[in-house]
Amino acid sequence: MDALNALVVFANFVLIPATAYGAQLALGALGVTLIYGILRFSNFAHGDTMAFGTAVAILATWALQAAGIGLGPLPTALLALPVGILGAMALVLLTDRGVYRFYRAQRVKPVIFVIVSMGVMFVYNGLTRFVIGVDDQRFADGERFVISVREFREATGLAEGLALRTTQLLTVVVAIIAVALLFWFLNRTRTGKSMRAFSDNEDLALLSGINPERVVLVTWLIVAALAATAGVLYGLDKGFKPFVYFQLLLPIFAAAIVGGLGNPLGAIAGGFVIAFAEVTITYPLKRVLGYLLPESLEPDGLVQLLTTDYKFAVSFGILLVVLLFRPTGLFKGKAV
Template sequence: MQDYANAFVLLLNYVVVPATTYGCQLALGALGVSLIFSVLRFSNFAHGELMSFGTMITLLVTWWLQAHGLTIQPLATALLALPAGVLVTVLLSLATDRFVYRYYRIKRSDPIVLLIVSIGVMLVMSGLVRFIIGTDDRTLDDGVRFVISAKQFRDLTGLQEGLAIRATQIITIALAAVSVGLLFWFLRHTKTGKAMRAFADNEDLAGLSGISAQRVVTITWVVAATLATLAGVLYGLDKSFRPFVYQQLVLPIFAAAIVGGFGNPVGAIVGGFIVAFSEVALTYSFKRFFSYVLPADWLPDGLYQLISTDYKYAVSFVILVVVLIVRPSGFLNTRSS
């Protein structure tokens, strides 16, 4: 019995907790991509850079706060700086909409043209971030590291395996849950949220009912930029902030959005978790796990790792490709695409 408990805790510690945290971060990112896609009707390749930008601003404000001795120990100072990061990122995305995207929206350009335009925005934003803060790895987290450390857990339960839960993981899950809850309440129960959904369903009918397109678009950018900053900062708190890594994050985020059904908010969240859990579980070595659940003489050698960790990013794409072959409209899509 003890062995099974150990095996369970082992999986919890190395697979479930990290994957849940990562899944929350991906889901927040994918929600932003999905919202832009359903309201503005294009795939925004600049979303990863928007996350990067928001995280950078938050980091700069964090440094300023730290220099002035303003911290909220035991929590990370970055949480105090987060509203400022969100504000600046929202302003930036509204500016890109006003000066870049609006022209194509009014012209009703093809979505693929907007996709290329978003690549231009991506280049500018990535240059901006790298110019301001450089390409180095930076840490955001300065709060208390563990809610419960592996040793504390072992002492508490008497098991061999420890379960370490970091503060950033709790913060990620809590903040993600709260913001997703707020978002769904907003989309379902407020007049503006309903207007957004109506606009996403049919632009022309929404216009006929007196919904202002410009207002819906503005609010979509505000929500998407907020989610992007939140996702970026939570990822940075959990791991670290490095522009190159954030640029690559756009891949699993798109995979999550498509797997769940592009343009469907619930799908984006489910997709985020599917991608995160497969990425972590497929690259985890199950050797120790089997050493607990199997009799010792059954245990063959090998790491019991399905895919080498080097191919972490490949996992999300294999999922994506499988979905594209089996069910191109995504698993949770009710609308035809």
């Protein structure tokens, strides 16, 4: 019984939140890794692309709510997600036309793109605040729980409860669908294969008649879709704050690099590694251990290795260790 209770506590406070968070990071890291693989730079504006896409989706959600259109138990934001995706696509395509394409034509070194993307990041930052304001926004509606703590306790008779929020389940389901679609696209379609070929060997891709501008366009479209999806899922799960998306850039980069930059599979693995590490290390494990250990060994403290304020330190700790011992990432990335 104690072991079961320990498992339930662990699932409730670590397993489920970390899985949802990991899925959000993985979607974000996929976008970063695609840009790195094909446009050859780390896109610092990615977090704010997510924020902008989410802001558009929130506005659409409010419009739908005002019109009385909903999805019943599911959040209305799911219906608004395509609008958010379109918003993010429009934004990145305009940016590419106006900014990045100029530098591509100059054939500038990739590091210049990195700095340019930082400039773009600040512009997006401001733009998002203009569109939706600087305050926190809650836009989740519908059924709050798939399983609530009370229902779980009544059903199982255990002392500990387990809650599964709708947004958490939704995050994982949507992430699985998005990733499956992405991999199908990259591995099975002509355009997807041409993107991989372009990432692999740009010159040979040109000689094979692959149009680089088209590859870049499709990449931005996919990245915008991934970013808006990740942003909306994160916002549903944890609430929308413009600044948090900027901060989210850090664990997203860590995930992409830990997994191996340029490698989509690595981005997903990296997302979950970072998420589980962050949540496990910042969660006080006292209650879990209390069930598992004999009374004499029961910990006095909280067994919280770091407070949640330091969660980014965890990402960066992992990042440093990986870069020191396995610089190409867990999965072989593109020669980091």
